[in-house]
Amino acid sequence: MTIREVIKALALGGTALARFLVIGSELTFPPSSKIKTEDRHFTYGSVSDKMIRHRSYSFLTLSAAVLTFLIGGIASLGSLPVPGHSPETLDPPAHLRETGLYANFASKTIDPRNLSYSPQYPLWSDGAAKRRWIFLPAETSIDASDPDVWEFPAGTKVWKEFSFHGRRVETRLIASLGGGEWMFASYAWDADESDATLVPKQGLRNVAEIQPGLRHDIPGVLDCKACHVNRRTEILGFSALQLSPDRDPNAPHAERTSSDMVSLQTLIERGLIRSYPRSWAQHPIRIEASNPTARAALGYLHANCGNCHNPNGALETLNMFWRHSVAENTPSGTAVTMAINRTGRFRIPGEEPGDTYLIRPGDPAHSAVLFRMSSRNPFHQMPPLGTKLADADAVSLIRRWILEYQKEERP
Numbered sequence: 001m002t003i004r005e006v007i008k009a010l011a012l013g014g015t016a017l018a019r020f021l022v023i024g025s026e027l028t029f030p031p032s033s034k035i036k037t038e039d040r041h042f043t044y045g046s047v048s049d050k051m052i053r054h055r056s057y058s059f060l061t062l063s064a065a066v067l068t069f070l071i072g073g074i075a076s077l078g079s080l081p082v083p084g085h086s087p088e089t090l091d092p093p094a095h096l097r098e099t100g101l102y103a104n105f106a107s108k109t110i111d112p113r114n115l116s117y118s119p120q121y122p123l124w125s126d127g128a129a130k131r132r133w134i135f136l137p138a139e140t141s142i143d144a145s146d147p148d149v150w151e152f153p154a155g156t157k158v159w160k161e162f163s164f165h166g167r168r169v170e171t172r173l174i175a176s177l178g179g180g181e182w183m184f185a186s187y188a189w190d191a192d193e194s195d196a197t198l199v200p201k202q203g204l205r206n207v208a209e210i211q212p213g214l215r216h217d218i219p220g221v222l223d224c225k226a227c228h229v230n231r232r233t234e235i236l237g238f239s240a241l242q243l244s245p246d247r248d249p250n251a252p253h254a255e256r257t258s259s260d261m262v263s264l265q266t267l268i269e270r271g272l273i274r275s276y277p278r279s280w281a282q283h284p285i286r287i288e289a290s291n292p293t294a295r296a297a298l299g300y301l302h303a304n305c306g307n308c309h310n311p312n313g314a315l316e317t318l319n320m321f322w323r324h325s326v327a328e329n330t331p332s333g334t335a336v337t338m339a340i341n342r343t344g345r346f347r348i349p350g351e352e353p354g355d356t357y358l359i360r361p362g363d364p365a366h367s368a369v370l371f372r373m374s375s376r377n378p379f380h381q382m383p384p385l386g387t388k389l390a391d392a393d394a395v396s397l398i399r400r401w402i403l404e405y406q407k408e409e410r411p
């Protein structure tokens with residue numbers, strides 16, 4: 001059993017906490033150490049390191065890892081059933097050209113059945129330019145009975161292409177296999193963009209220059225899942241808020257839209273979505289906030305932080321929720337009240353205990369949210385994976401929001 005397999009086992013079979021402990025980090029286990037997860041006990045015995053080497057999570061997580069370790073159980077790792085995952089169906093095609101994105105790969109002509117779209121609050125990925133397409137099988141539609149958790153038909157595929165400095169670098173794919181199963185893959189482009197081939201499950205490092213001295217890593221499948229697999233939905237950026245035609249002009253890195261892109265309104269018109277709230281047709285979704293800065297700040301935090309920081313995931317107990325719910329239509333207010341003037345578990349280095357707040361109005365220096373998104377120290381940075389550079393535009397937006405935040409203000 002290799003270390004990677006242990007990590008995989010924990011990630012797929014362990015508790016959500018265990019998933020966060022291992023993903024993106026290099027853990028090495030002492031001989032015969034015992035690892036406990038929610039429903040299984042493993043013993044891991046063939047690694048000689050005496051230390052847990054920990055790369056990308058803070059002390060809080062690390063101590064939880066050690067605890068998880070110490071209270072470990074008895075059974076041997078042996079063969080691991082991974083619930084609900086049949087490896088055959090999880091194998092992605094070897095080449096991007098076999099995934100159905102292109103009608104003609106040589107000329108890079110997109111199959112017209114794949115609809116292009118752009119979420120109004122994109123994920124920051126070190127400044128990569130992105131293009132996205134969704135394929136919904138013929139005669140199917142998205143079920144929006146739960147306006148926040150769209151159900152996509154079996155056979156749905158979504159691609160996201162990343163370019164740096166005008167060159168395609170990778171194209172990611174998420175495909176619904178039906179029965180709640182999803183496949184995650186990425187394809188790395190050759191230097192001359194003549195082919196894009198499947199990236200190994202553990203990802204690929206240093207594939208392209210972001211800026212001098214810094215290169216882009218393609219995340220491994222476990223990292224994809226750290227962000228994309230939660231108790232709600234795997235698809236993060238194809239949603240009512242993200243596709244609203246009432247786009248936020250102040251969203252950091254807002255992408256240019258074109259007339260061939262689908263929005264929530266075109267989905268409705270084309271019958272590609274059903275059981276949605278009737279009000280969507282008249283009143284496009286927007287984050288209700290007291291001023292444009294607050295709106296953009298909350299949208300940014302929703303897209304870049306809310307996929308982990310929400311009430312239905314592993315980080316529920318942190319009580320810091322940045323995911324915006326279109327169903328409730330108030331949670332941005334809740335999110336803000338929960339974070340404002342509240343101390344969390346994290347302490348800004350050099351500060352006295354009790355002096356770090358999640359958000360401290362008027363006081364960016366004592367606001368953990370701003371500190372962690374500004375940092376790329378692996379123990380502090382937020383998000384913990386997926387980027388090497390802090391998002392300077394977003395940092396200045398959140399700083400402005402904290403400085404301007406008025407106590408009486410309620411979004």
Ligand code: HEC
Binds near residue numbers: 220
């Ligand atoms: C740091 C968190 C994070 C990681 C890691 C990550 N993603 Fe995403 N991904 C997102 C977010 C947030 C969006 C929606 C916003 C956007 O498209 O810019 C997204 C969008 C996508 C989309 C478009 C469909 C959708 O869900 O909105 C695809 C396809 C995708 N990611 C595939 C992958 C694959 C494959 C991997 C791993 C190789 C991966 N992602 C790794 C956060 C992440």
Ligand code: HEC
Binds near residue numbers: 059
């Ligand atoms: C891939 C999942 C993930 C994403 C995305 C993510 N975080 Fe986190 N965050 C974590 C984990 C895990 C912890 C708990 C461990 C720790 O503190 O490092 C955490 C903790 C925090 C804390 C400390 C909370 C406390 O109680 O003190 C802050 C502040 C924070 N994150 C801010 C952010 C911000 C801001 C973003 C977006 C820019 C973000 N996070 C995106 C996983 C994530």
